Structure formats: C-alpha cells, structure tokens
Amino acid sequence: MAESVPVRCPACLREHRYAAPAYPCVCGAPVAPRLDRHGVAAPVAHRVWQDDWVTVRCEACGRCGEWPRPEVGCSCGVLLRVPVVEATEPPAPLTPETATERGTAPARPPFHSVTIRTALDAVTATALYLRWLGYRGVRRADQRPPSGIGLAARGVVAQVDPADRPATLRDVECLWLTAMTESADCLYVSLAGYAEDARARADALGVPLFVLDLTGTPRPVNAPADALERGH
Known part of the structure; x- marks a missing residue:
C-alpha cells in the first residue's frame, strides 16, 4: 500500500491525507517519492521546471531518476507542493x-x-x-x-x-x-x-x-x- 501522510494547507488549515502515485522504473518496479512526514506543504505560486521534479531512487534496482513532484489541490483553491525526501545520487x-x-x-x-x-x-x-x-x-x-x-x-x-x-x-x-x-x-x-x-x-x-x-x-x-x- 502506498505511503500516506497528512498534509495541512497553510492558507485554510484544512488537513488532507495524501499518498504519492507510483510510476514504473525502467526495470519494471513501481517507484514513488518518499514523503516527508515532518515537512510542511508549500503553496505553488510560480511554476519553475526544476521545482516540478524530484530525484527518486528505485529500491529494486538502485537507479535514480527524476519524477513529478507530488502536489495536492486544497478545496480552498491553493495548490500545495507535498514535502519529500529526495535521493542524493544523480541519475545514471x-x-x-x-x-x-x-x-x-x-x-x-x-x-x-x-x-x-x-x-x-x-x-x-x-x-x-x-x-x-x-x-x-x-x-x-x-x-x-x-x-x-x-x-x-x-x-x-x-x-x-x-x-x-x-x-x-x-x-x-x-x-x-x-x-x-x-x-x-x-x-x-x-x-x-x-x-x-x-x-x-x-x-x-x-x-x-x-x-x-x-x-x-x-x-x-x-x-x-x-x-x-x-x-x-
């Protein structure tokens, strides 16, 4: 089951439960970003390409790759960027x-x-x-x-x-x-x-x-x- 964490909107203080979607690695294993339970969600004000991606390591084969950064939309209209723990090894x-x-x-x-x-x-x-x-x-x-x-x-x-x-x-x-x-x-x-x-x-x-x-x-x-x- 995908990891689920609470995400609180800083604008209206509503709390959401969020689980990151998994995408297939080239080896075939499903890979999802590791969510940071202690991080604080940040509103998305401006789109920057580098900020829309996060480095994730596949536990099955060890490859690192760039994956879409998790986001969740609050009912108050704010788009939240969910905090994650990034892998440090560069993509192969x-x-x-x-x-x-x-x-x-x-x-x-x-x-x-x-x-x-x-x-x-x-x-x-x-x-x-x-x-x-x-x-x-x-x-x-x-x-x-x-x-x-x-x-x-x-x-x-x-x-x-x-x-x-x-x-x-x-x-x-x-x-x-x-x-x-x-x-x-x-x-x-x-x-x-x-x-x-x-x-x-x-x-x-x-x-x-x-x-x-x-x-x-x-x-x-x-x-x-x-x-x-x-x-x-």
Missing part, C-alpha cells in the same frame, strides 16, 4: 552502448502516465515517456523551439506541442535542424497532430512523430516513431 547516464542495446533489452513494462489537463501535463507525460524509452537526465532544452516546449536528455531532443493546431512543416524542420546541430536524435510529440506536409517531411528526414492522447500516452503516427517505440 544513458551511454551510447545502452542506447543501441534497447532493441535487445527485456520487454518494457507498460507505460503509465498522467491525464492531460494542462500544457504542463503534456510536458510531464513526454518526460515520463522519454524515461520509459531509456533516456536519462531529462530536462528543459537549452534552446527554445519556435513553438511548444523543448526537452532534452543524453542523445535526444524532443519537442512537446500542446497547441490546438497541427504542427507545421517549419516546426518539424526546426526540430530536425536542432538535433543535427547537437548531434542527437529527436522526436516530436503533438496534441493536435500534424499538417500533411509536416508528416511527409518528417518521414523523409526520419523524425519520429507522436500524438499525445488525453490519457498521456504518446501514440506513434509514422514509421520512425514505431521503430523508436519498439526499440529498433
């Missing part, structure tokens, strides 16, 4: 050898994500998906894309597009050029799909395209994306 890097061995690795456990309600949920779901694919050290990309939000990990750059219009030819080409500049692979995740010429260009360039459904699961929509998800 993904080496080129590890990346090329994904095709021969054991079958991945099912992908579990977050329900898409906001643009931040779309970014969180994509970051979780990158970790599920085997990439480590997922972070905000240094170079901001012309649209959407850029993510990066060792050996890959990704673009998350939560807009309500299909991704364009220019969007796909800019992502591909960024990946070429950084000598990295790339993938594009969109909520609204892709324009016809954008899909054709992605196929020609070998850019994996995914559509993010409302359950937070990226669905491959071209052959490069199918190959990436299968680990080839």
Whole structure:
C-alpha cells in the first residue's frame, strides 16, 4: 500500500491525507517519492521546471531518476507542493552502448502516465515517456523551439506541442535542424497532430512523430516513431 501522510494547507488549515502515485522504473518496479512526514506543504505560486521534479531512487534496482513532484489541490483553491525526501545520487547516464542495446533489452513494462489537463501535463507525460524509452537526465532544452516546449536528455531532443493546431512543416524542420546541430536524435510529440506536409517531411528526414492522447500516452503516427517505440 502506498505511503500516506497528512498534509495541512497553510492558507485554510484544512488537513488532507495524501499518498504519492507510483510510476514504473525502467526495470519494471513501481517507484514513488518518499514523503516527508515532518515537512510542511508549500503553496505553488510560480511554476519553475526544476521545482516540478524530484530525484527518486528505485529500491529494486538502485537507479535514480527524476519524477513529478507530488502536489495536492486544497478545496480552498491553493495548490500545495507535498514535502519529500529526495535521493542524493544523480541519475545514471544513458551511454551510447545502452542506447543501441534497447532493441535487445527485456520487454518494457507498460507505460503509465498522467491525464492531460494542462500544457504542463503534456510536458510531464513526454518526460515520463522519454524515461520509459531509456533516456536519462531529462530536462528543459537549452534552446527554445519556435513553438511548444523543448526537452532534452543524453542523445535526444524532443519537442512537446500542446497547441490546438497541427504542427507545421517549419516546426518539424526546426526540430530536425536542432538535433543535427547537437548531434542527437529527436522526436516530436503533438496534441493536435500534424499538417500533411509536416508528416511527409518528417518521414523523409526520419523524425519520429507522436500524438499525445488525453490519457498521456504518446501514440506513434509514422514509421520512425514505431521503430523508436519498439526499440529498433
């Protein structure tokens, strides 16, 4: 059973019981942040990428990874960040050898994500998906894309597009050029799909395209994306 702790809202003093959700490690074991029973919940005033993630160690295999920081909404309207005890060991890097061995690795456990309600949920779901694919050290990309939000990990750059219009030819080409500049692979995740010429260009360039459904699961929509998800 997941650990449950009391969380008191500093604004209205209501007390909530909270249990952190578990996400699957790449080894398949469920992993949840360790909640700090003696910490004090803090209201979320401004969103900062680094503050939305917490380092958690898998007890089964010892890997450390970045997971969504636990939050709970109070009925008074305040969003609370639940205190946790972070692991201190940095995430294990993904080496080129590890990346090329994904095709021969054991079958991945099912992908579990977050329900898409906001643009931040779309970014969180994509970051979780990158970790599920085997990439480590997922972070905000240094170079901001012309649209959407850029993510990066060792050996890959990704673009998350939560807009309500299909991704364009220019969007796909800019992502591909960024990946070429950084000598990295790339993938594009969109909520609204892709324009016809954008899909054709992605196929020609070998850019994996995914559509993010409302359950937070990226669905491959071209052959490069199918190959990436299968680990080839």
